[in-house]
Amino acid sequence: MFSQLDDITNYDVKRVMTAPAKIKEKKNILKSPNTLKKVTSVLKTFQSEKDCRGNPILWMRKSKHQKQNSKEVLSLKKKIFLMNDEENEKKKENKINRINKFNNVDLKETETSSNNININNNNKTIEEVLVSSSNELLKANNNTISEEKEKKESSDDKFMKSLSNRCDIDQYLHKTIQCKNIVFIPGEKIHEGPETIIYKCINLKTGEIFACKYFKNGMNNKNYEKEIEILKELNHPNIIKYLGNEIINNNIFLFMEHASNGNLKRIIDNFGPFNESLIKIYLKQIIEGLKYLHDKGIIHRDLKCLNLLLNNNKILIADFGTSKKNNNENKEDKINESSIGTINWSAPEVICHKKYSIKADIWSLGCTIIEMNTGKIPWSEKKFDNIFQAINAIGRGNDIPLIPNGLSYNLKDLILLCLNRDDKLRGNCDILLKHPFFSEE
Numbered sequence: 001m002f003s004q005l006d007d008i009t010n011y012d013v014k015r016v017m018t019a020p021a022k023i024k025e026k027k028n029i030l031k032s033p034n035t036l037k038k039v040t041s042v043l044k045t046f047q048s049e050k051d052c053r054g055n056p057i058l059w060m061r062k063s064k065h066q067k068q069n070s071k072e073v074l075s076l077k078k079k080i081f082l083m084n085d086e087e088n089e090k091k092k093e094n095k096i097n098r099i100n101k102f103n104n105v106d107l108k109e110t111e112t113s114s115n116n117i118n119i120n121n122n123n124k125t126i127e128e129v130l131v132s133s134s135n136e137l138l139k140a141n142n143n144t145i146s147e148e149k150e151k152k153e154s155s156d157d158k159f160m161k162s163l164s165n166r167c168d169i170d171q172y173l174h175k176t177i178q179c180k181n182i183v184f185i186p187g188e189k190i191h192e193g194p195e196t197i198i199y200k201c202i203n204l205k206t207g208e209i210f211a212c213k214y215f216k217n218g219m220n221n222k223n224y225e226k227e228i229e230i231l232k233e234l235n236h237p238n239i240i241k242y243l244g245n246e247i248i249n250n251n252i253f254l255f256m257e258h259a260s261n262g263n264l265k266r267i268i269d270n271f272g273p274f275n276e277s278l279i280k281i282y283l284k285q286i287i288e289g290l291k292y293l294h295d296k297g298i299i300h301r302d303l304k305c306l307n308l309l310l311n312n313n314k315i316l317i318a319d320f321g322t323s324k325k326n327n328n329e330n331k332e333d334k335i336n337e338s339s340i341g342t343i344n345w346s347a348p349e350v351i352c353h354k355k356y357s358i359k360a361d362i363w364s365l366g367c368t369i370i371e372m373n374t375g376k377i378p379w380s381e382k383k384f385d386n387i388f389q390a391i392n393a394i395g396r397g398n399d400i401p402l403i404p405n406g407l408s409y410n411l412k413d414l415i416l417l418c419l420n421r422d423d424k425l426r427g428n429c430d431i432l433l434k435h436p437f438f439s440e441e
C-alpha cells in the first residue's frame with residue numbers, strides 16, 4: 001500500500017515507518033511537504049471500508065517493525081490530523097461528498113468519530129486503532145443502509161398507494177367488468193395516444209370481440225361527449241360502428257367495432273408500401289366513407305393511415321375525437337375553428353388559422369395516398385428540424401408534398417386534384433369517385 005509513494009519521494013515511507021533508520025532521516029522526511037501529503041492520503045484510505053477490511057490490517061499484523069515503531073506512527077498521525085489549514089479541510093469535505101455519492105454513507109459523522117479515536121487513543125497500537133475504526137465504520141454503514149431501506153420501503157408504499165388511487169384502466173385488465181348493458185373483460189392494448197387508450201375486449205354474454213376506448217382524464221376530458229354524439233348518428237360500412245358507452249368510477253369506456261387487421265400504418269410497416277391496384281381498392285372505400293361524413297357536414301380533421309382500420313378487406317374510418325360538425329345548410333361553407341390534427345397531413349388553411357371546410361379532409365386524403373404509396377409521412381423530403389419550419393413551409397409556402405415517381409398519370413392527377421393549395425379548386429368526394437383512375441383497368 002505504501003509502495004505507491006515511491007514515485008514522489010526518494011525515501012520509502014514503508015521503510016521509514018517500519019524499518020530502523022537514522023533519526024535525522026526520519027525528521028527530514030516528516031518535515032518535507034510531499035511526504036506529509038502522501039501520508040495524509042494513505043491514512044485517509046484507512047477510513048474507507050475496503051482498506052479496513054483488507055490487506056493493510058493483515059500486513060500490519062504480520063509486521064514486527066510496525067509494532068515496534070507504533071509510537072512514532074501514532075505521533076505522525078497526530079501531526080496529520082491536527083493540521084488545521086483551510087485548504088486541507090476543503091479537500092476533506094470534497095472527498096467526503098464524493099464518497100457519499102457512491103457509498104451512500106454519512107462519512108461526516110464517521111470522520112469525526114475516527115478523529116476522536118485517533119487523538120484519544122495514544123497508548124493503543126496502530127492495529128487496535130484501525131480495527132476499532134473499521135468496526136465503527138461498519139456499524140455506521142449498517143445503520144445508514146437500514147435507514148435507506150426504510151426510506152425506500154416508505155417511498156414504495158406511497159408510490160403503490162398513488163397507483164391504486166389513479167383512475168387507470170390497467171386496474172381492470174383481465175378482470176370482469178359488469179355494466180348495465182354489457183359484461184366484458186379488457187385485454188390486449190391496441191393503441192395508446194396522448195389522451196386515450198384502446199383495448200381489445202371480449203363480451204362475456206355473446207363472445208363477441210370489440211374495441212374499448214378509454215379516456216385517460218376521465219370526466220375532465222370533454223372530447224368524449226363530442227365523439228359519442230358524432231358516432232351515434234353514423235351508420236356506414238366504411239365507418240367504424242358505435243356499440244355503446246359506460247361510465248364506471250369516473251372512468252369512461254367507449255365501445256366500438258373491432259378491426260381484426262389493425263390500421264393501415266401497421267400493415268404498411270409489416271408488408272411494405274401499397275401498389276396502385278391495392279391503393280385503388282382501399283382509396284375508393286375511403287372516399288365513400290368521407291362522402292358519407294361530408295354529406296352530414298362532419299369534418300374528420302385527422303385523416304391518415306393510422307386512423308384508417310382494416311377489418312378483413314373492408315376499410316373503416318376511425319378516431320372521431322377531433323371531428324367537427326358543420327351545421328350550415330351548405331356543407332361546403334367554411335367554419336372558423338382552431339387548427340387541429342397532425343401537421344404533416346393538415347391543409348394550409350387549417351395551419352394558418354383561416355376558415356376551412358370539408359375540403360380540408362381532401363388535402364389530408366392526398367397526403368394519405370402519398371403515405372400509402374411510399375410508406376413515409378408526407379413532407380418527409382423536407383426534413384423539418386422543428387414544428388415552426390413545418391408550419392411555415394406548409395401554411396405559408398407555395399409547395400406541395402413530393403409526389404413519388406413511377407405513378408400512373410391518372411393517380412398523379414388524382415393526387416394533384418387533392419393537393420391544390422386553393423381549396424376552391426380542390427375536388428370533392430363526388431368528383432374524386434368519378435375520376436378516371438377508378439374506371440381504368
